Amino acid sequence: MIAIRGLSKSLDRRVVLNRVDLDVAKGETLVVIGRSGCGKSVLLKHVLGLMKPDSGTVTIFGKQLDQLDRTHLYELRMRCGVLFQGGALFDSLTVAENVGLGLSENTSKSKAEIADIVAERLEWVGLAGVGPRAPSDLSGGMRKRAALARAIAMDPEIVLYDEPTTGLDPITAEGINDLIVRLRERLKVTAIAVTHDMNSAFKIGDRIAMLHDGHIIFDGSVDQVRNSSDPIVQQFIAGATTGPLEPL
Amino acid sequence: MARPPRPRPREARTPVIHRFAVNAAEGGRATPAILCHCAPIHRPWSLVPRPHAHPAFVIAPFAAPADTSLVELIRDIGRRILRLTVYVGGLTVMIGRLLASLPQILGSARLVVYQMLTMGVRSLPLIILTSVFTGAVSAWQAAYQFQNFVPMRYLGTAVGKAVVIELAPVLTALVVAGRVGASIAAELGTMRVTEQIDALEVMGVDPVRYLVMPRVTSGALMMPVLVLFSDFVAIMGALIVAVLMVHLSAATFLNGVKLFFHMSDMYAGLFKASIFGIIISLIGCYQGFQTRGGAEGVGRSTTGAVVIASVLILISDYLIATMLFRV
Ligand SMILES: Nc1ncnc2c1ncn2[C@@H]1O[C@H](COP(=O)(O)OP(=O)(O)OP(=O)(O)O)[C@@H](O)[C@H]1O
Ligand SMILES: [Mg+2]
Numbered sequence: 001m002i003a004i005r006g007l008s009k010s011l012d013r014r015v016v017l018n019r020v021d022l023d024v025a026k027g028e029t030l031v032v033i034g035r036s037g038c039g040k041s042v043l044l045k046h047v048l049g050l051m052k053p054d055s056g057t058v059t060i061f062g063k064q065l066d067q068l069d070r071t072h073l074y075e076l077r078m079r080c081g082v083l084f085q086g087g088a089l090f091d092s093l094t095v096a097e098n099v100g101l102g103l104s105e106n107t108s109k110s111k112a113e114i115a116d117i118v119a120e121r122l123e124w125v126g127l128a129g130v131g132p133r134a135p136s137d138l139s140g141g142m143r144k145r146a147a148l149a150r151a152i153a154m155d156p157e158i159v160l161y162d163e164p165t166t167g168l169d170p171i172t173a174e175g176i177n178d179l180i181v182r183l184r185e186r187l188k189v190t191a192i193a194v195t196h197d198m199n200s201a202f203k204i205g206d207r208i209a210m211l212h213d214g215h216i217i218f219d220g221s222v223d224q225v226r227n228s229s230d231p232i233v234q235q236f237i238a239g240a241t242t243g244p245l246e247p248l
Numbered sequence: 249m250a251r252p253p254r255p256r257p258r259e260a261r262t263p264v265i266h267r268f269a270v271n272a273a274e275g276g277r278a279t280p281a282i283l284c285h286c287a288p289i290h291r292p293w294s295l296v297p298r299p300h301a302h303p304a305f306v307i308a309p310f311a312a313p314a315d316t317s318l319v320e321l322i323r324d325i326g327r328r329i330l331r332l333t334v335y336v337g338g339l340t341v342m343i344g345r346l347l348a349s350l351p352q353i354l355g356s357a358r359l360v361v362y363q364m365l366t367m368g369v370r371s372l373p374l375i376i377l378t379s380v381f382t383g384a385v386s387a388w389q390a391a392y393q394f395q396n397f398v399p400m401r402y403l404g405t406a407v408g409k410a411v412v413i414e415l416a417p418v419l420t421a422l423v424v425a426g427r428v429g430a431s432i433a434a435e436l437g438t439m440r441v442t443e444q445i446d447a448l449e450v451m452g453v454d455p456v457r458y459l460v461m462p463r464v465t466s467g468a469l470m471m472p473v474l475v476l477f478s479d480f481v482a483i484m485g486a487l488i489v490a491v492l493m494v495h496l497s498a499a500t501f502l503n504g505v506k507l508f509f510h511m512s513d514m515y516a517g518l519f520k521a522s523i524f525g526i527i528i529s530l531i532g533c534y535q536g537f538q539t540r541g542g543a544e545g546v547g548r549s550t551t552g553a554v555v556i557a558s559v560l561i562l563i564s565d566y567l568i569a570t571m572l573f574r575v
Binding site: 048050077091092150154 | 451
């Protein structure tokens with residue numbers, strides 16, 4: 001479903017991604033872990049062509065992104081949803097308009113149908129009744145959940161989550177984990193999730209990959225991660241300050 | 249595992265100045281001031297002192313060996329040309345995408361109307377204020393120049409022509425550039441740095457169609473309307489001065505306005521207004537899209553939008569004048 005081959009990217013003359021290879025099969029959720037600033041968000045931005053690779057290719061739905069023209073690229077993107085790290089809610093629109101924008105711009109659904117879908121998605125993320133409010137009036141965690149509702153509004157086949165549970169209290173975070181698992185199980189969503197939250201990673205992931213120094217240094221099932229002998233991986237999942245990685 | 253290379257510090261990238269310092273020292277011509285202060289200076293020939301540069305560097309280039317500063321000068325010119333080329337190229341691409349999205353204008357009519365209202369409401373009070381005084385001062389100045397040479401009944405003629413052809417379109421455009429152009433750049437710039445434009449992209453909503461097209465269309469349609477207001481208000485301002493200060497009768501003044509009034513002048517003014525409106529919104533949008541680097545970046549693109557739009561307005565005003573009005 002998603003195939004990344006030899007992806008390299010430098011930003012400001014610093015190599016962020018260095019020949020990264022990753023595959024995500026249909027219906028699978030891949031969790032990408034890695035230290036802050038290691039390039040996880042940059043990796044996600046390449047998956048839907050928001051950033052252009054210096055070298056390497058990204059293929060989704062069997063189509064290589066750099067060979068698509070804008071119209072076809074947009075068609076593919078409509079089948080995907082993205083939760084941005086900062087939410088990226090449109091602050092000139094209400095929460096409901098945010099969630100419904102993809103539907104009202106890209107489909108011929110009526111206002112009432114869109115309102116129904118929007119209400120349903122907001123309920124899924126625990127924000128029922130928040131629709132008429134402005135994004136700037138919401139708390140950080142509410143914004144994140146509103147952004148999640150927007151990401152899944154168009155019944156996407158692929159969802160990219162950038163830190164879905166950051167900034168949420170443990171109980172809400174657990175609810176979001178459940179939602180992500182439910183999307184995977186019921187709707188067969190293919191997903192890449194970036195997270196620092198190992199509890200969430202183990203819960204939502206079928207597979208976990210670790211990005212370090214521009215490379216994927218580990219890629220395996222949840223059990224393989226737990227039993228990995230790689231000292232870097234072990235230190236990361238244990239959150240230890242001693243080991244090959246310096247805490248700061 | 250290899251660490252990624254770090255960006256070189258600024259000093260390391262501009263060795264020219266160090267070399268100059270050494271050269272000068274070898275030649276025995278160096279003064280302590282030059283040696284101390286030239287290291288962090290980026291462009292030694294620049295005659296405009298910049299905040300981080302010590303005044304000493306202003307003197308330095310004249311003492312510098314010709315080759316080093318010349319190389320750096322050429323390098324800097326090259327960099328500027330490159331940046332300009334990239335800017336114009338990016339702008340051209342955006343105009344291309346804008347034209348490609350025009351067929352969908354009907355589907356976005358709501359967005360266009362919303363932008364037109366915002367644009368009008370935002371700038372009308374300021375335009376009325378500036379127009380009253382523009383008209384008033386042009387009447388006063390014309391009267392000053394007319395006295396003893398030209399009969400005052402031609403006052404309205406002179407003021408009317410100047411207002412309709414030049415003053416109203418250009419001054420309105422400059423006001424709108426400061427008011428609307430800046431706010432477009434700030435709004436889209438904020439959307440860029442908070443990834444809202446990326447979010448549009450991934451939702452399959454073309455940001456050029458959704459954000460740029462309504463603003464540019466509204467600029468093209470709304471500016472002539474604003475200029476009509478400005479024409480009217482400025483002539484009223486002039487009328488007040490003519491009646492109260494120059495002691496002309498209102499009828500004499502207005503007859504003067506009508507005397508050599510050609511509709512073609514009016515159309516030319518409105519046509520210019522439309523072009524200015526396109527320039528203002530287009531530059532505002534492009535500056536916004538180009539924004540990089542957080543709130544500070546938004547500030548930079550906003551100022552840039554006003555400056556670039558104002559310069560382009562004045563230049564294109566001249567170009568349009570030479571095309572439309574034959575001397
Ligand atoms: N648009 C950009 N321009 C220049 N550099 C960038 C840009 N975006 C990201 N970077 C740089 O790329 C590196 C990786 O950034 P990225 O946002 O992918 O980190 P991350 O792994 O998502 O970190 P976090 O977990 O803190 O979100 C950082 O060093 C960052 O400074
Ligand atoms: Mg990130």
